Amino acid sequence: MIRTRGLTRHFTVKRQTVEAVKGLDLSVAEGELVALLGPNGAGKSTTLRMLTTLLRPTSGTAEVAGHDVIRDPRGVRNRIGYIGQGNGAGHSQRARDELISQGRAYGMSVRAARSRAAELVASLDLEAVADRVVSTLSGGQRRRLDIAMGLIHAPELLFLDEPSTGLDPQNRANLAEHIRRLRAERGTTMVLTTHYLEEADQLAERVVVIDHGRIIADDTPARLKSAHAGDRIVLEFDHDDEARRAQARGLGIAEGAVAVREGNRLELRLDGGARLAPKLLRSFDEAHLPVASVEVARPTLDDVFLNLTGRSLREEGTGTADAEESAA
Numbered sequence: 001m002i003r004t005r006g007l008t009r010h011f012t013v014k015r016q017t018v019e020a021v022k023g024l025d026l027s028v029a030e031g032e033l034v035a036l037l038g039p040n041g042a043g044k045s046t047t048l049r050m051l052t053t054l055l056r057p058t059s060g061t062a063e064v065a066g067h068d069v070i071r072d073p074r075g076v077r078n079r080i081g082y083i084g085q086g087n088g089a090g091h092s093q094r095a096r097d098e099l100i101s102q103g104r105a106y107g108m109s110v111r112a113a114r115s116r117a118a119e120l121v122a123s124l125d126l127e128a129v130a131d132r133v134v135s136t137l138s139g140g141q142r143r144r145l146d147i148a149m150g151l152i153h154a155p156e157l158l159f160l161d162e163p164s165t166g167l168d169p170q171n172r173a174n175l176a177e178h179i180r181r182l183r184a185e186r187g188t189t190m191v192l193t194t195h196y197l198e199e200a201d202q203l204a205e206r207v208v209v210i211d212h213g214r215i216i217a218d219d220t221p222a223r224l225k226s227a228h229a230g231d232r233i234v235l236e237f238d239h240d241d242e243a244r245r246a247q248a249r250g251l252g253i254a255e256g257a258v259a260v261r262e263g264n265r266l267e268l269r270l271d272g273g274a275r276l277a278p279k280l281l282r283s284f285d286e287a288h289l290p291v292a293s294v295e296v297a298r299p300t301l302d303d304v305f306l307n308l309t310g311r312s313l314r315e316e317g318t319g320t321a322d323a324e325e326s327a328a
């Protein structure tokens, strides 16, 4: 459904070249639900804008839904749906009419556009607001209407740029549910961008991690986690000195672990955390290092990102400046 080779886009800003996307090789098969995950400025939107023909690549090739984005942009556009960041607009039309107009713009007959609009209104739970003016809709309703707009012409492939940005967690979960259902009902191939870790983890079958314009990992969330991140054992002690001693002792027991200490808090990243935790606790007890609290956590996609880049996606920019790090 998508195949890019060496896809690249530069921007020139004040005589400086910004390499937004650097030689991307990406393939997406029919029916896949793929999330492009990365921090702000990683190049996700630029990639999507090239794939949807809104932006011309500097170099490289991209074939989308059987058509070349440079040689046949119209062919691409007829087969895809695109939901950009904050489409919505402050339209004065009623939601249903907006959908029908969009269908007409794609060359559908009034009858076909009406029936397709009714179908989408039902499947996106928009019945209660379909006859209201778009500008009166809530953020979550508006985002669902955006998705309906992107699907009006029954595209084979749907691109969603940051679909849940600006939504509260409840609306985000609700939107994810709709995306999953549409996918199950229609088998539409979907590519979305997000910087919400949980969204990528729960929604996508495949996560392509992008950083500084390059793909740095590409797999299912489960496989990414098992390949690039271990469990975490987080321990708190009453005093910094105890945590320091525990760090040395812990690394002696947990082979291959990475320890990060901040004050009285010690975090060990390792495989088989649940199995090793009792052994560590016994050892700290024997050394008279009383543990104030302990938590064993399974890895998240943030741990994967941290492992791959040394930075956290959750707290981009905050880093671990005052953290001590050491490896066993």
Ligand SMILES: Nc1ncnc2c1ncn2[C@@H]1O[C@H](COP(=O)(O)OP(=O)(O)OP(=O)(O)O)[C@@H](O)[C@H]1O
Residues within 6 Å of the ligand: 011, 012, 013, 018, 019, 020, 038, 039, 040, 041, 042, 043, 044, 045, 046, 047, 195
């Ligand atoms: N029109 C433009 N002119 C100049 N620079 C641009 C332009 N569009 C994007 N960039 C730059 O290209 C880089 C990638 O931006 P892009 O919007 O693709 O990132 P992103 O991963 O989608 O980020 P976000 O999550 O913030 O949307 C950034 O450094 C950005 O400042």
